[in-house]
Amino acid sequence: MKRITCILLGLLLIASALPAAGKIDFSGRVKLFASAFLADNPEGQFFGHGAPDFATKRLELRLKFAGDLSDRISYQVRFDAFAYPGDLLGGNNFPEAGVLGSPLSSEYFELNLYEASVKVADFILPHLDLTFGKQRIHWGTADKMNVVDNLNPVDFANFFTFDPDYFAERRPQTALNLEYYLGDNGKVQLVWLLQNPLSPFPFGYGTMLAKLSGLESIRVQKYWDRGLDQTAIGLRVSRTIGNIDFAFSYYNGNSSLPVLKDLSVFPAAAGTFYYPRLQVAGFDCAGEFLGVGFWGEAALVLPENVTGSARLPLVIAGQAGEVENSFRLLEKNYWKYVLGMDYNFGGGFYANIQFLHGFFDEFAFCAEAKKYLGLKQGSFFGELSNYLFSRLEFKSRNEKLKLKASGLLEMTAAGTALALLPEAELRVADALVIQAGGFWLVSGSAAKTKFGMFKKDSLVFLGMKVDF
Amino acid sequence: MRNFKKIIWLAVPILLLAGALPAADAAAVLKAMEENTNGANAPRDMEADMVMTIRDGNSVRVREIRAWTRTIPGKDDLRVLKFLSPADVRDIGFLVLDDDSMYIYLPEFHRTRRIASSSRKDPFMGSDFSYEDMGTSAMSRYYDPKMLKESGTEWQLELLRKAGADKPYARIVLTVSKASTMPVRMELFDAAGNLAKVAEEISQPVGKYQVLARITMTHVKKKTSTVLEMKNIKADQGLKDEVFSERFLKKRGS
Numbered sequence: 101m102k103r104i105t106c107i108l109l110g111l112l113l114i115a116s117a118l119p120a121a122g123k124i125d126f127s128g129r130v131k132l133f134a135s136a137f138l139a140d141n142p143e144g145q146f147f148g149h150g151a152p153d154f155a156t157k158r159l160e161l162r163l164k165f166a167g168d169l170s171d172r173i174s175y176q177v178r179f180d181a182f183a184y185p186g187d188l189l190g191g192n193n194f195p196e197a198g199v200l201g202s203p204l205s206s207e208y209f210e211l212n213l214y215e216a217s218v219k220v221a222d223f224i225l226p227h228l229d230l231t232f233g234k235q236r237i238h239w240g241t242a243d244k245m246n247v248v249d250n251l252n253p254v255d256f257a258n259f260f261t262f263d264p265d266y267f268a269e270r271r272p273q274t275a276l277n278l279e280y281y282l283g284d285n286g287k288v289q290l291v292w293l294l295q296n297p298l299s300p301f302p303f304g305y306g307t308m309l310a311k312l313s314g315l316e317s318i319r320v321q322k323y324w325d326r327g328l329d330q331t332a333i334g335l336r337v338s339r340t341i342g343n344i345d346f347a348f349s350y351y352n353g354n355s356s357l358p359v360l361k362d363l364s365v366f367p368a369a370a371g372t373f374y375y376p377r378l379q380v381a382g383f384d385c386a387g388e389f390l391g392v393g394f395w396g397e398a399a400l401v402l403p404e405n406v407t408g409s410a411r412l413p414l415v416i417a418g419q420a421g422e423v424e425n426s427f428r429l430l431e432k433n434y435w436k437y438v439l440g441m442d443y444n445f446g447g448g449f450y451a452n453i454q455f456l457h458g459f460f461d462e463f464a465f466c467a468e469a470k471k472y473l474g475l476k477q478g479s480f481f482g483e484l485s486n487y488l489f490s491r492l493e494f495k496s497r498n499e500k501l502k503l504k505a506s507g508l509l510e511m512t513a514a515g516t517a518l519a520l521l522p523e524a525e526l527r528v529a530d531a532l533v534i535q536a537g538g539f540w541l542v543s544g545s546a547a548k549t550k551f552g553m554f555k556k557d558s559l560v561f562l563g564m565k566v567d568f
Numbered sequence: 569m570r571n572f573k574k575i576i577w578l579a580v581p582i583l584l585l586a587g588a589l590p591a592a593d594a595a596a597v598l599k600a601m602e603e604n605t606n607g608a609n610a611p612r613d614m615e616a617d618m619v620m621t622i623r624d625g626n627s628v629r630v631r632e633i634r635a636w637t638r639t640i641p642g643k644d645d646l647r648v649l650k651f652l653s654p655a656d657v658r659d660i661g662f663l664v665l666d667d668d669s670m671y672i673y674l675p676e677f678h679r680t681r682r683i684a685s686s687s688r689k690d691p692f693m694g695s696d697f698s699y700e701d702m703g704t705s706a707m708s709r710y711y712d713p714k715m716l717k718e719s720g721t722e723w724q725l726e727l728l729r730k731a732g733a734d735k736p737y738a739r740i741v742l743t744v745s746k747a748s749t750m751p752v753r754m755e756l757f758d759a760a761g762n763l764a765k766v767a768e769e770i771s772q773p774v775g776k777y778q779v780l781a782r783i784t785m786t787h788v789k790k791k792t793s794t795v796l797e798m799k800n801i802k803a804d805q806g807l808k809d810e811v812f813s814e815r816f817l818k819k820r821g822s
Contacts, residue, residue, distance in 0.1 A: 127655055127658060166820055168820065174819075174820045176820065219820070221819070227810075227815075229815070235678070236677060236678045237678070238677070238678050238679045238680065241682075269677070279815075281810070281813065281814075281815045283809065283810075283813075285665075285813060285814055287814070287815075340669075343668045343669050345682060386682050387682070388668065388682070388684045388685055388686075391684060391685050391686035392684065392686065393682065393683075393684030393686070442684060443684065443686050444684060444686040444687040444689070444690060445686070446686075446689050446690070448690070450687075495690075497691050497694075497787075497790065497792075498622070498624050498627075498691070498694045498792070499691065499693065499694030500694070530629055530630075530654040530655075530656065531654045531655045531656040533656070567654070567655035567656040567658075568655050
């Protein structure tokens with residue numbers, strides 16, 4: 101708490117001391133978000149719960165500072181703070197105050213540096229911009245399902261909250277980002293990540309995954325933080341020709357999501373997960389034809405040659421032992437792609453549809469890896485599958501009311517899962533919005549599909565937010 | 569029709585105005601007006617602060633916008649709009665390169681996204697202007713003019729949509745001031761022939777130009793209206809090409 105107080109005090113001091121450096125734009129958001137499960141699922145694969153147990157309950161405060169230090173240099177900093185109302189009892193303790201009566205121990209609070217970056221325009225050369233610091237880098241043209249974007253890891257922690265402001269969004273990373281504008285909307289972009297991009301998972305995910313996989317323990321093999329050669333880079337060249345935006349890209353770095361690499365069943369079932377390095381050659385485009393917007397992304401993934409292993413029990417002549425099978429884990433190369441289109445029908449109606457081959461956490465495995473590690477379609481970190489995403493929207497003419505009906509169809513060789521995500525958004529006043537919606541798994545089997553695992557985890561949510 | 573729509577700012581040497589088109593035919597009047605709105609007599613470029621006031625019953629919402637425009641005679645104008653307030657739309661930006669190339673910048677995700685032209689008919693940020701209305705192109709490219717009547721101070725033209733023209737209004741009744749050769753009123757009719765919207769426009773001198781400084785767009789059926797007022801108008805500043813680019817759209821402040 102002391103640290104957080106110091107940070108906030110420091111921010112205020114900086115803010116008050118900086119008028120000479122130019123005007124500081126201060127903005128922010130206060131948001132209350134709560135969701136509740138609609139059914140009992142005490143033995144659920146994904147977080148056991150009753151109904152109507154809260155799924156998520158949090159108060160969010162965003163504080164953003166931005167300003168110009170000169171004509172060419174600007175900065176922006178965003179802090180996200182989260183409080184969890186009701187999280188009073190932790191462990192076996194009473195909700196005791198912290199030192200000097202601080203309520204931290206009984207009123208849980210987190211502060212996160214979401215973004216902090218400085219942008220230098222015309223850096224060294226005219227038309228060359230440098231942005232350094234923690235930043236969100238836009239990479240690709242698809243609607244959230246960007247298969248070419250390996251720089252900004254998907255926020256899986258919030259993926260499962262189904263908070264529409266975070267759903268399938270990506271986390272900013274600390275990077276050096278050079279953008280050279282070629283005129284006429286052409287651009288060459290070079291990004292160097294100073295950290296390995298890693299997707300965050302929700303609390304308890306490891307335990308859940310072990311349970312799902314029948315493992316007693318999970319180990320994560322880290323290789324990062326070794327040196328410069330273990331960082332990640334991206335290069336993207338884009339250009340508009342006619343009314344179509346084209347881009348070619350290249351990524352060399354780690355996968356932001358792990359893959360099961362080693363499995364042993366003796367003396368207890370244990371799995372080792374690994375974040376393989378990848379090279380990804382990407383192509384993306386966006387344009388329109390006869391008023392229909394379209395976009396596409398294709399990513400040719402060339403993973404490093406990772407050797408997987410499975411140590412299985414073996415009994416020979418009454419003697420218990422084990423045998424280790426080693427094999428190439430991932431295919432030498434494989435494709436992920438997404439194709440989408442949207443159309444505005446007028447009267448406030450809008451439709452958007454995307455076909456995706458290869459969800460964020462999916463890889464193409466060699467036959468032996470599938471055989472020994474049980475990797476298949478329809479499981480977390482499993483084999484590439486196909487998905488259809490659709491969204492219908494209605495927006496009232498004054499934009500006070502928005503209704504959205506989103507659908508997700510997962511298609512594996514074994515079966516399908518269909519999920520609906522309805523949402524309503526009411527703008528009560530300027531900058532004050534109420535959101536309500538839910539996640540409802542209509543059909544699907546946990547044994548055959550990834551999203552089928554959420555069959556008893558349907559939920560509804562309510563959010564209220566004000567921007568200032 | 570677009571001229572008015574657009575918030576736009578086109579100007580005319582006042583000297584040209586009066587008496588230049590005495591008993592003119594409709595095409596000549598329309599051409600003269602377009603010379604002032606987005607032709608040779610219009611500012612080459614313009615920068616302005618805009619206040620958009622949206623009235624819906626007792627509800628009044630205000631949006632502040634900064635706008636940059638470049639006039640290219642014979643072609644669609646280039647335009648950049650950046651929202652300054654309220655907080656939930658602050659820093660959202662629009663880039664219009666032509667009728668088929670519009671982009672929106674979403675600052676929360678630092679993302680620029682192409683907008684399909686099918687969205688042009690949608691209300692612009694909840695106002696009575698559509699994206700199409702906020703665009704910029706000469707009406708004579710899409711409409712055939714006919715003189716309806718002429719008074720001592722105004723011409724009234726009827727504009728009928730040309731076959732195959734991709735425009736939302738089938739018919740427009742346009743009133744042009746003889747004093748300024750600038751539009752003062754437009755009645756916009758839908759495909760069914762119903763009066764959909766009415767735009768009332770007020771021009772003001774900016775340097776050697778006449779510029780549309782206030783447009784009131786009334787939605788006849790919904791009984792709502794939006795007033796777009798321009799302030800701090802600066803003309804002919806020599807805006808660079810890079811103003812009308814993704815780079816500028818993403819630039820903070822400006």
